[in-house]
Amino acid sequence: MPEQSPFELAEGDPFGPHNLPYGVFSTIDAPDQHRIGVRYGAHVLDLSALPSALPAAIHPHAELLTAPTLNPLLAAGRPVWQQIRAAVHTAVTDPAHRDEVAPLLHPLEEVTLHLPFEVADYVDFYSSEYHATNVGRIFRPNDAGLPPNWKHLPIGYHGRSGTVVATGTPVVRPNGQRKAPADEAPTFGPSARLDIEAEVGFVVGTPSTLHEPVGLSSFRDHVFGVCLVNDWSARDVQAWEYVPLGPFLGKSFATSVSAWITPLDALDEARTPPPARDVPPLPYLDDSGVEPGGFDIRMEVRINDEVVSRPPFASMYWTAAQQLAHMTVNGASLRTGDLFASGTVSGPDPDQLGCLLELTQGKGPYLQDGDEVTLTAWAPGPGGARIELGEVTGRILPAPAVGTP
Template sequence: MPPVQSPEPSPEQSPEKSPAQGPFDLAEGDPFGPHTLPYGVFSTPDAPTRRRIGVRFGDHVLDLSDLPAAVRPPHADLLAAPTLNPLLAAGRTVWREVRAAVRAAVTEPAHRTALTPLCHPLADVTLHLPFEVADYVDFYASEHHATNVGRIFRPNGSALPANWKHLPIGYHGRAGTIVVTGTPVVRPNGQRKGGDDATPLFGPSTRLDIEAEVGFVVGAPSNHHEPVALDAFRDHVFGVCLLNDWSARDIQAWEYVPLGPFLGKSFATSVSAWITPLDAFDEARTQPPARDFPLLPYLDDAAAEPGGIDLRIEVTVNGETVSRPPFASMYWTAAQQLAHMTVNGASLRTGDLFASGTVSGPEPDQLGCLLELTKGQGPFLQDGDEVTLTAWAPGPDGARIGLGEVTGRVLPAPALGGDQA
């Protein structure tokens, strides 16, 4: 697929940036300023087994695990954990109090002397999966993506399933194979059957693909048999991250009828090392596209706050930009997805992760997977290819809200033992 030619800069390489001097002297236009403050978990070379919670500020990580008393936020004990889960479970009031205290600490010049020793250059730390994933659900919320894929997989049938505009379609994924950015992705072996194959074959996937998605991290749990309404979305969802749902299209195409995605998806899903709090996106809220049919009451968001988020995503393969999918074009919102996911009484757990589904827009350079970009013909990913997702959203006063990148490099499939054909 040809690279996208566009003057729009990525959030990591904005032309407005100028050289910064220290951890608190941010370059102009830095998308990881005081309006962003994403949380992550890191370790340092001198203590590689000690995992600590930090917040990203520019190109540094501020260690939140043991702040000086003068700037220590309320509920500091939650920040001393080796994972974000205790903070996630604490609920929205605590989230806002901690975020406000951290923001005050990094923006007050009087605190810089005390905080500078706790700032680590991003290039010097190891980033870890920031939370323990409880459950994983992946949705199918872009009308453009669903229509394009339907035309490829069902050329003689309806592009969209009959239920698509009445409910957010999703599937339950595998939490145990969620991996943090930078983790290599091993090409999966599996069963597949092409149109010219008399019987199924077994071996490495030959149609390995990506899916540019946005993930939502659940903090506060819910009770079993108590659905989560649209207006309770902010009470349960802590933050947002980028997500790449790697997909073996040949394995998927053979297995997905009648029950849906399984081994073609479960081998790896990559997420950012940084979880950006939901409140950081208040200025980026936008109305979703107009709906074609009346929605059932539990999904009807006509009177709710705008459920869309204006995220600008960029997809690169081996350093070349191949797509810029717009998240604002998604038909179903994250609040609707959460409401549908729990309407039958299914409960939420701290650390649940649900993903938007592939983000695609209406234009040829806005498609979020190679299947769409190549109209199903390929080329798909080769061994050694590296895929990176970045994104930003508009913030207050012209600021940009950055999302941590998601990168993965494809490694060859493991060797097969014995006769697997």
């Protein structure tokens, strides 16, 4: 039986020509040479070699595609993103180019995937009304679930970009201070309440100018694409430290992202209006007259291969465009490689909660050493096709021993 051509995909393959996410890979024979690639089915198309194979279509952008990270491509701006995406689409779908393109396709099992871009700044939001209400009731059972500012602005915090890691990177259980309500004083040691947060991240390409806010209508001009994010959280460390300034060491030890960045243009069919809002937003957040800002992304959370939740991203109260507008409204500038994440995605049903804190009502159990967590997601594409986002996986390793100084 002849070997199946890498160009012939199974019907409904979620990584077909309607998707074409970008990543960075290396091969066995050149492990230190990081190259930009696009996933097509079960293969990676080596974009660094594509200008030589199809010079007329993509040669003007050859320098962008030979970089070891996506950052130069991210900085090039939306017209270039669209030109390259169109050229890649032609490369994998036009039979006239198959002889030139076939040698550039590497089987996924023969490559190593890497963090696809250098992360500049990292911001994490808190934009699911269901998640925020559930967490508020767990932490403050005698108060209203939502803080008074929640429906007026997308709440967020600045995280640690240096500990954003690619899927597959082990997550070492963090040490830190913990203090239970009944304890007289804090203790120090491994987190006993290690948790996940299933989120969607947005990768900034085109930077902005200091002191010039980015409006809602400029979202597509600055955001290159989308990836899944697991914002690992040490709940016991977080509970003790977060008053009054918010998350710090309980979050900064690791944030896992997908190895594949799905271009924003691939998700046009997944655009959806956000939920109805009962508090009118201020003008800079009022999205009633712009492109629908929500995305119909259906997520799945598995722990040790058991499905524990299916959070619906379409239920998010604040959209990514509103998050970007709020993030820059004070004049803060964007940098190429900025990553901002949605916050935990949770829905109204018990099987739609995006973290163990909610799934167990704060009682646990939380993650044990050796547990492996995997996030996957898909969105509707053109003609009934599925767009699959790259998965995010991480296995928990024991905390390191800490001696006394």
